[in-house]
Amino acid sequence: MIQWFSRDFRIAVLLLLTASSSMVCARDIVEYALEPMDLSSPRATLDNFLTTADAALVLMRDEYWENPTPAVAERLHAQSTEGARALDLSEIPPAARYEFGRDGYLYLYEVLSRIELPPEEEIPDASEYPDLEDNTDGLDVSWTIPHTEITLIRQKDGPRKGDFLFSPATVARAEEFYKKTRALSYRRDVPVENYAEMRTYLSPAGWMVSTKTINSFPDWLKRGVYDQAVWKWIAVLLLLVVNVLVIMGVHWISRKRFAGSSVKTYLFRLATPIMLGWLTPVLINLAIRQLTLTGNVSGFFVLVGEFVRYFSLAWIIWVGSMVVAELIIASPKIGDQSLNAHLLRLVARTLGIVSVFVIAFQVSNRLGAPLYSLVAGLGVGGIAIALAAQNTIENFIGSLNLFADKPVRVGDFCRYGEDPSDQWKRAGTVESIGLRSTRIRGIDNTVTTIPNGEFSRMHIVNFSRSSHRFLLNVLKLRHETTEEQLRHVLDELRSMLKEHPRVMDEDPRVRFIGFNDYALNVEIRADVNTTNFIEFRTIREDIFMRIMKIIKDAGTGFARPSRTVYNTMDAGINSECWQAEKEPNEE
Numbered sequence: 001m002i003q004w005f006s007r008d009f010r011i012a013v014l015l016l017l018t019a020s021s022s023m024v025c026a027r028d029i030v031e032y033a034l035e036p037m038d039l040s041s042p043r044a045t046l047d048n049f050l051t052t053a054d055a056a057l058v059l060m061r062d063e064y065w066e067n068p069t070p071a072v073a074e075r076l077h078a079q080s081t082e083g084a085r086a087l088d089l090s091e092i093p094p095a096a097r098y099e100f101g102r103d104g105y106l107y108l109y110e111v112l113s114r115i116e117l118p119p120e121e122e123i124p125d126a127s128e129y130p131d132l133e134d135n136t137d138g139l140d141v142s143w144t145i146p147h148t149e150i151t152l153i154r155q156k157d158g159p160r161k162g163d164f165l166f167s168p169a170t171v172a173r174a175e176e177f178y179k180k181t182r183a184l185s186y187r188r189d190v191p192v193e194n195y196a197e198m199r200t201y202l203s204p205a206g207w208m209v210s211t212k213t214i215n216s217f218p219d220w221l222k223r224g225v226y227d228q229a230v231w232k233w234i235a236v237l238l239l240l241v242v243n244v245l246v247i248m249g250v251h252w253i254s255r256k257r258f259a260g261s262s263v264k265t266y267l268f269r270l271a272t273p274i275m276l277g278w279l280t281p282v283l284i285n286l287a288i289r290q291l292t293l294t295g296n297v298s299g300f301f302v303l304v305g306e307f308v309r310y311f312s313l314a315w316i317i318w319v320g321s322m323v324v325a326e327l328i329i330a331s332p333k334i335g336d337q338s339l340n341a342h343l344l345r346l347v348a349r350t351l352g353i354v355s356v357f358v359i360a361f362q363v364s365n366r367l368g369a370p371l372y373s374l375v376a377g378l379g380v381g382g383i384a385i386a387l388a389a390q391n392t393i394e395n396f397i398g399s400l401n402l403f404a405d406k407p408v409r410v411g412d413f414c415r416y417g418e419d420p421s422d423q424w425k426r427a428g429t430v431e432s433i434g435l436r437s438t439r440i441r442g443i444d445n446t447v448t449t450i451p452n453g454e455f456s457r458m459h460i461v462n463f464s465r466s467s468h469r470f471l472l473n474v475l476k477l478r479h480e481t482t483e484e485q486l487r488h489v490l491d492e493l494r495s496m497l498k499e500h501p502r503v504m505d506e507d508p509r510v511r512f513i514g515f516n517d518y519a520l521n522v523e524i525r526a527d528v529n530t531t532n533f534i535e536f537r538t539i540r541e542d543i544f545m546r547i548m549k550i551i552k553d554a555g556t557g558f559a560r561p562s563r564t565v566y567n568t569m570d571a572g573i574n575s576e577c578w579q580a581e582k583e584p585n586e587e
Contacts, residue, residue, distance in 0.1 A: 464531055
C-alpha cells in the first residue's frame with residue numbers, strides 16, 4: 001500500500017508541476033502579449049524575425065490552409081505585420097509600406113532559411129555595441145551577414161531609435177536575393193517549403209477562397225503572368241469592370257437628371273466623388289487582401305487607390321463648398337443673383353481651391369514625393385503660371401475689388417467707361433459678376449462681357465443707387481419771342497412741373513439762362529420720383545409733351561439752327577489801276 005501511495009503521489013506531484021508550469025506560461029503570454037519584438041541587436045533581430053515568420057507559417061499550415069476564416073486571416077495579417085517591423089521601410093512611400101514590407105519580409109525569410117548563417121555566438125549582441133549616447137562620431141552602426149549584402153543598421157533617431165533593422169537597400173533587393181538563392185536547399189526546418197513560389201497563385205492572406213480550392217484550379221489558371229496567377233488577373237479585371245460601370249452609372253444619373261446650380265443639383269453631384277472615393281479603395285483593398293497581389297503589381301494598385309481616395313476627397317470638398325454656399329444663399333435674406341451671393345460663391349470656390357492644394361501636398365507626401373521638391377516645384381510652377389495667366393490673375397483681383405468696393409450689384413442699371421455719344425451704348429443692367437468677367441445687358445438687349453480687371457478701372461455711374469432721377473434739358477426758343485411771351489412760358493413751365501405727380505420739387509428750377517446765335521435758352525431742372533430707367537423715360541416723355549403744348553399755346557416756337565447770308569452788288573476793281581500796277585515801273 002505504501003508503494004502504491006508513493007507511486008500515485010509522484011504522479012500527482014508531476015501533474016501538479018506540469019499544470020503549474022502551463023499556468024505560468026499562459027500567465028506570461030497574457031502578461032507580455034503587447035511586448036514588441038526585441039530588435040536591440042543583430043542577434044535579437046535575426047532570431048525574432050525568423051521565429052515570428054515560422055509562427056506565421058505554422059498558423060497558415062495548421063489553421064488557415066484547409067478552412068480559412070476572417071479571424072484566422074486577421075491573426076495571420078497581424079503575424080506578418082509584426083515580422084515586417086524588422087525592416088526599415090522609411091524609403092518606401094507610406095501608402096505602400098505594408099505591401100512592399102510584406103513582400104520583403106517573405107523574400108528575406110526564404111533567403112535566410114537557405115543561406116549559411118554564422119553560429120549564434122558569433123552574431124553580435126547588444127553588449128558589443130556602445131550606447132547611442134556614447135556614439136559621438138555620428139557614424140552608422142551596422143552588421144552585415146558574412147558573405148552576403150544583407151545588412152542590419154541601428155536606427156539613430158525616430159520612434160525606432162536603437163533598433164537594428166534590415167537596411168532600406170536590403171529591403172529593396174530582397175527579391176533579387178531570393179532569385180539568386182531559391183535553387184539552394186533549406187539549411188533550417190521551415191513549416192512550409194517554397195512558400196514564396198506558391199504566393200504567385202495562392203491567396204494566403206484572404207479568407208474568401210481557400211487554398212484547397214485554388215489548388216483545384218486548372219494549371220493554366222495558376223500560371224504566372226507578371227508574377228501574378230492568371231485567375232488573379234481575371235478577378236482584377238472583373239473588379240475593375242464593376243468599379244467603372246457603377247461609377248459611370250452614378251455619374252450619368254446625377255448629371256442627366258439634375259442640371260443647373262441649385263442646392264439639390266450640387267448635392268446629387270456629390271454622389272460621383274463619394275462613390276469613387278468609397279468603392280475604388282474598397283475594391284483595391286479586396287484585390288490586395290483577398291487575392292493577395294504581390295510585388296510591383298500590388299504596390300501599383302495601392303498607390304492608385306491612395307491617389308483616387310485623395311482625389312475623391314478633393315472633389316467632395318470642391319463640390320461640398322458650393323453646397324454650403326448655396327444653402328446659405330437659399331435663405332430669404334440673400335438674393336440668388338445679389339452681390340453677397342456671388343461673394344459667397346467666390347469664397348466657396350477659393351476655399352475649395354486652397355483645400356485642393358492642401359490635399360495635393362498630402363497625397364504627394366503619401367505617394368513618396370519629398371516635401372522640399374514639392375515646395376520647389378510649386379515655386380517654379382507658380383512663377384510659370386503667373387506669367388502665363390497674367391490676365392486671369394488681373395481679372396481675379398479685379399473681381400475682388402468689385403466685391404470689396406461694390407460699385408454695382410446684380411440688377412443695377414449703370415453707365416460705364418467713356419461714352420462720347422448720346423446713344424447710351426455703354427449703359428445697361430448688370431446681369432452677373434463672376435470671378436473673371438461681368439455681364440451687362442444693354443438698352444438694345446445685347447449682352448456685353450467685360451473682364452473684371454478692365455471693368456474695375458472704369459468710371460462707373462450707378463443710376464440704381466440714386467434716390468431719384470434727375471431731368472435736365474435746355475429749351476431753345478425763337479429770337480422773335482417777346483418778353484411777355486417768354487415770361488408766360490416760364491410761369492407755365494413752373495406750374496406744370498409743380499403740379500406733375502412724379503416731379504419731387506416744390507419749387508421747380510426753370511430759368512432763362514441766355515442767348516446764342518439763333519435761340520433764347522431756357523433751362524429746366526427737375527427731380528423725378530423714380531430710379532427705373534425705363535419708367536424715367538416714360539415720365540420724361542410726358543413732361544416733354546406738356547412743354548410742347550405750353551410753347552404752342554404761348555404763340556411762339558422752338559428755334560432751329562440757322563444762318564443769314566447777305567448778297568450785295570458793288571463797283572468791283574478799277575481796271576485802269578489794275579493795269580498800271582501790272583506794268584513794270586520804268587523809273
